[in-house]
Amino acid sequence: MSGFxxxxxxxxxxxxxxxxxxxxxxxxxxxxERIEDQRNQQLQGSLELGGSLVEEAYTEHSTRLGPIFSSGxxxxxxxxxxxxIQLQNAVLLLMxxxxxxxxxxxxxxxxxxxxxxxVRLNTVKVLEEQYQRMVAAGPLPTPLISAFHRSAIxxxxxxxxxxxxxxxxxxxxxxxxxxxxx
Numbered sequence: 478m479s480g481f482x483x484x485x486x487x488x489x490x491x492x493x494x495x496x497x498x499x500x501x502x503x504x505x506x507x508x509x510e511r512i513e514d515q516r517n518q519q520l521q522g523s524l525e526l527g528g529s530l531v532e533e534a535y536t537e538h539s540t541r542l543g544p545i546f547s548s549g550x551x552x553x554x555x556x557x558x559x560x561x562i563q564l565q566n567a568v569l570l571l572m573x574x575x576x577x578x579x580x581x582x583x584x585x586x587x588x589x590x591x592x593x594x595x596v597r598l599n600t601v602k603v604l605e606e607q608y609q610r611m612v613a614a615g616p617l618p619t620p621l622i623s624a625f626h627r628s629a630i631x632x633x634x635x636x637x638x639x640x641x642x643x644x645x646x647x648x649x650x651x652x653x654x655x656x657x658x659x
Contacts, residue, residue, distance in 0.1 A: 483549030494525070494564070498525045517583075523594055531597060531604075534600070546608070564593070567592035567596075
C-alpha cells in the first residue's frame with residue numbers, strides 16, 4: 478500500500494462534491510426559475526458544504542497526527558470507499574438530470590440531496606473515528622518538526638540575520654565554529 482489511501486479517498490470525495498456543485502450551478506444558471514427554486518439552492522448548498530466540511534475535518538486531524546493519518550486503517554479505507562461510490566452514483570444521476578432543459582428541479586433531487594448529506598456526515602464521522610482509533614492505539618511517531626518549532630526556527634534565523642551571524646559549511650575533517658567578534 479502506498480500510504481496515502483485515506484488521502485486519495487478523501488481527495489476524491491472532495492473533488493466529487495466540488496465538481497457536482499459546479500455542474501449543478503451551471504444547470505441552475507440556464508433558467509431564472511431554477512435560480513429562484515429553494516430546492517435547487519438547498520442541493521447546491523449541500524454539495525458546496527460537503528466538500529468544504531470534509532476537507533476541514535481531514536485537515537484538522539492530519540495536522541494533529543501528521544502523515545500517518547493519510548494512510549489510515551482498513552476500516553477507514555473501506556468506509557471511505559463506500560462513501561466515494563455512493564457519491565459517484567449521485568454525481569452520475571446529477572449529470573444525467575442536468576441534460577434536461579425543461580425541468581425546473583432535477584428529477585433525482587431528493588436522492589442526490591440525501592446522498593450528499595449522508596456522505597458528508599459519514600465521511601466526517603469516519604475521519605473522526607479514525608483519529609480516535611489512532612490516538613487510542615498508543616504513541617504515534619511525532620512529526621519531524623512541529624508548527625511551534627518551525628516558528629521558533631524562523632525566529633532564530635531572523636534573529637541571526639539581525640545579528641549578522643554567518644554560517645559556513647564545515648570542511649571534511651575540520652570542526653568550524655562561527656562566532657561574531659565581541
